[in-house]
Structures are given as C-alpha cells and as structure tokens.
Amino acid sequence: MTRSCLAVVLAAGDGTRMKSSKSKVLHPVGNLPMIAHVVGAAQAAAVDALAVVVGRDSDAVAEAANSAVPVSTHMQKERLGTAHAVLAARDDIAKGYDDLLVLFGDTPLVSPQTLKQARASLADGADVVVIGFRPDNPHGYGRLIEEHGELLAIREHRDASEEERKITFCNGGMMAVSGRLALELLDAVENDNAKGEYYLTDIVGIARSRGGRVIAIEASAEEVLGVDTRVGLARVEALWQAAKRHDLMTAGVSMTAPETVFLSHDTLIEADAMIEPNVVFGPGVTIASGAIIKSFSHLEGATVAKGCTVGPFARLRPGADLQDKAKVGNFCEVKNAVLGTGAKVNHLTYVGDADIGAGSNIGAGTVTCNYDGFNKHRTIIGEGAFIGSNSSLVAPVEIGSQAYVASGSVITGNVEGDSLAFGRAQQVNKQGLGRKLRERLQADKQRRQKDET
Structure with missing residues (x-):
C-alpha cells in the first residue's frame, strides 16, 4: 500500500x-x-x-x-x-x-x-x-x-x-x-x-x-546548508551551479571553462552542444544538440535549435527562436523573433518582434524599428532576402522573399519579393565645399581658444 x-x-x-x-x-x-x-x-x-x-x-x-x-x-x-x-x-x-x-x-x-x-x-x-x-x-x-x-x-x-x-x-x-x-x-x-x-x-x-x-x-553537508546571509546565499549558489554544470557535462554538453558559465533552474541543453566561457543563461532557455554558444553571450527565454551559432557578445531575449543552423553574431540582440533555418544576423544588429525567413541575411547595423512609443509592431522578412547594412525597417513592414534592401535604407513600406528597395536620400557632391567647411570650423575653434586665454 x-x-x-x-x-x-x-x-x-x-x-x-x-x-x-x-x-x-x-x-x-x-x-x-x-x-x-x-x-x-x-x-x-x-x-x-x-x-x-x-x-x-x-x-x-x-x-x-x-x-x-x-x-x-x-x-x-x-x-x-x-x-x-x-x-x-x-x-x-x-x-x-x-x-x-x-x-x-x-x-x-x-x-x-x-x-x-x-x-x-x-x-x-x-x-x-x-x-x-x-x-x-x-x-x-x-x-x-x-x-x-x-x-x-x-x-x-x-x-x-x-x-x-x-x-x-x-x-x-x-x-x-x-x-x-x-x-x-x-x-x-x-x-x-x-x-x-x-x-x-x-x-x-x-x-x-x-x-x-x-x-x-x-545527507551531504551541502543538502542541509541553510542560508542566513548574503554570503551564505552566494555559497549555496556556487554549489548549485557546480552541480548543475556537472550534470550537464556528464550528459554530454561541452563547456571549455565551466566555472564561468551560469545556469538557471530550467536550463535545458542537449548533448553535443558547446558552451564557451562567460555565458549566462537566464530562465527559459533550451539549447539543441550541435549548437555553439560563444563567449560573453546572455540568453533568456530563448530556443536555439540544432547547429545554431550564437555570439560572441550576443543577447537573446524572451521569445527569441532560432531554427536549425541560424546564426546570431557578435553584438546582436534578438527579442520575440523567429530566425528561420540558416538565417544570419551577423553583426551589430537589433531584431525585435520579427519573422526572418530561412536563408535570409541581415546586414550589420540593421534595426527593426518595432516600437512607436505606445505599441509594438512586427517585421516580416521572407526567405532568402538580403538586408543591406545600416538599414532601418520601420514596422509594421513586410520584405518579400529574395528581395534586396540597399544599404543605408529606411524602409517604411512593403517590399515585394525579388525587388530591390532603396530608401535613402540621393547623394549630392559639392565640389570644394568640404575645404570651405573645414576652414570655417578651424577658424571657429581658434577664436574660441583665443577667447578662453
């Protein structure tokens, strides 16, 4: 009984x-x-x-x-x-x-x-x-x-x-x-x-x-360890982290410097994933087999599928969903966004409230402008699209499959598939105006320095 x-x-x-x-x-x-x-x-x-x-x-x-x-x-x-x-x-x-x-x-x-x-x-x-x-x-x-x-x-x-x-x-x-x-x-x-x-x-x-x-x-001494002070709390945290890392590595997860990796109670990492030094996992993170999380990355509420690469210096915020072999590179932030299979967000980019199609490439410095001060809006990018560097995509907006967005563009309207979109002012060159501007600025500086003395 x-x-x-x-x-x-x-x-x-x-x-x-x-x-x-x-x-x-x-x-x-x-x-x-x-x-x-x-x-x-x-x-x-x-x-x-x-x-x-x-x-x-x-x-x-x-x-x-x-x-x-x-x-x-x-x-x-x-x-x-x-x-x-x-x-x-x-x-x-x-x-x-x-x-x-x-x-x-x-x-x-x-x-x-x-x-x-x-x-x-x-x-x-x-x-x-x-x-x-x-x-x-x-x-x-x-x-x-x-x-x-x-x-x-x-x-x-x-x-x-x-x-x-x-x-x-x-x-x-x-x-x-x-x-x-x-x-x-x-x-x-x-x-x-x-x-x-x-x-x-x-x-x-x-x-x-x-x-x-x-x-x-x-029982072990660790099991009965009570917490009365912040010092005791830090000690218990260290013991808990060490045990969690040990369990993951025993199950087949690679950590090159495990003492620098910080995990959450619900962190799920499959065998054959690689975690580089100085990675922090907030709550709600799942990492699939074959994924690589590079150094100094911070993940919370994120799903990383097989073969993905994250970082170094990347931040995945809640709702980030990276599908197979997607890549988020250095100094990129992803929030409430789906990156399709093989999609790449390589450098210095913010992707928020977005759907990025499979095989798309998001150039350095791209920003999905998702917030208007009151509400969030979504950006949808089709498969195989190419977003040039330093582009601003003002949501709500849709970029069709295989479309190109020229570098430096501000896109405020939808772009059809297979199209090339330019959203920037026309370049104008004024011969000799650079020299005149330089001379004026130099004279202003000399005048200020004279007044200060």
Missing part, C-alpha cells in the same frame, strides 16, 4: 541577517526562489500535500511555493521555536497522513533522494528519523548520539561532553515523523529552557521515553 505524506515547510523566519526588503526564502538560487527548490524536492519525493508555515511576505512566499500537489499556508504569528512553528500546520497534520516531513524553506540543496530515504525509514518501522550530516568542522552543531543503530539523543554543542564533542555526525534540522504519532509528540514538547521556546529536537527524547524507535540518516 502506498504511504501518504505531508511535508511541512517552515518559512516564517524574518531573515534579518539577510538585510533584505523581502523574506529570505524568496531569494533565488539558479533564478528560482529558495523555497521553490525545497518544494520541488518534496514533490519529487512523492508527498501528497504541502503545508507552508509563513510569516513575512506571506502572499509572495505562498506563490513561490506553488506546486503540482495541494499547498496550504499557515501563519505563524509568534516565533516560539521550531516545534511551535510546525504546530502552526496542526489542522493539516491532524488529517492523518502516514508520514510527516519537516523541511526548511532556506535549505534549497536538499535532494529528493534523502527525503525518500527518510520516508523509507518510517516505512521500515522508525517513529522519528533525523537527517544528519558530517561537516568539515562540527564545532557549534548539535551532535547525534547513536547506539546500536538507534539515535539516543541530540546533544547541543554547549551541553556536550568532551567525548561527545568528538562525534562528527551532526543534526541537520530536517526530520521525518510517523504521522500517527506526530501531534502527540509535538504537543508533548515543553519550553523549559533559557529561551522559553519549543524545540523540535525534543521529540527525539519524548519518542524514546515512550518506547519509540528513533534513527538518523546521513
């Missing part, structure tokens, strides 16, 4: 050490709020429902915790300890789930595998499962005291004996609790301590005193 599971995510902390105008769980890792990473791990661990305990920025936190499984939010009006925070979700806990996971909204690196292992331990008969880890330096962490495979106690560093401080297995904070015992154990927690708070860790001793079985499982 499949076991049911509720995950309670604690996300009510003020996060004052972040020195931020928003809740710390809303700060992103891989361009996704930290709490969304935690929710995603819980969902991948097959939970049936999520209860998010909120405080500051409750509406924004609830929105960030959106999930494919039902999500409820519970306001924690007072901060009286972790057990008190969990009990804010009492109504959901009381529904009688088989398993209860207690997670933290500021630990974005927790893995579904660890949560699944915790649930499996409950299925094997444990009443409480504590998720522990082994830090490089255990100083300051609560130690997990074990004997014969069971967890006897969680001893805070300040209370531990010299012998206990030699233990390197430490409390990571997250737990799994038998659903049938959860409320009974939580309600038994008292606040007889210096801070007058209700500590979740006390349920270990309470469960054992009642004959329950308590065990600890081990």
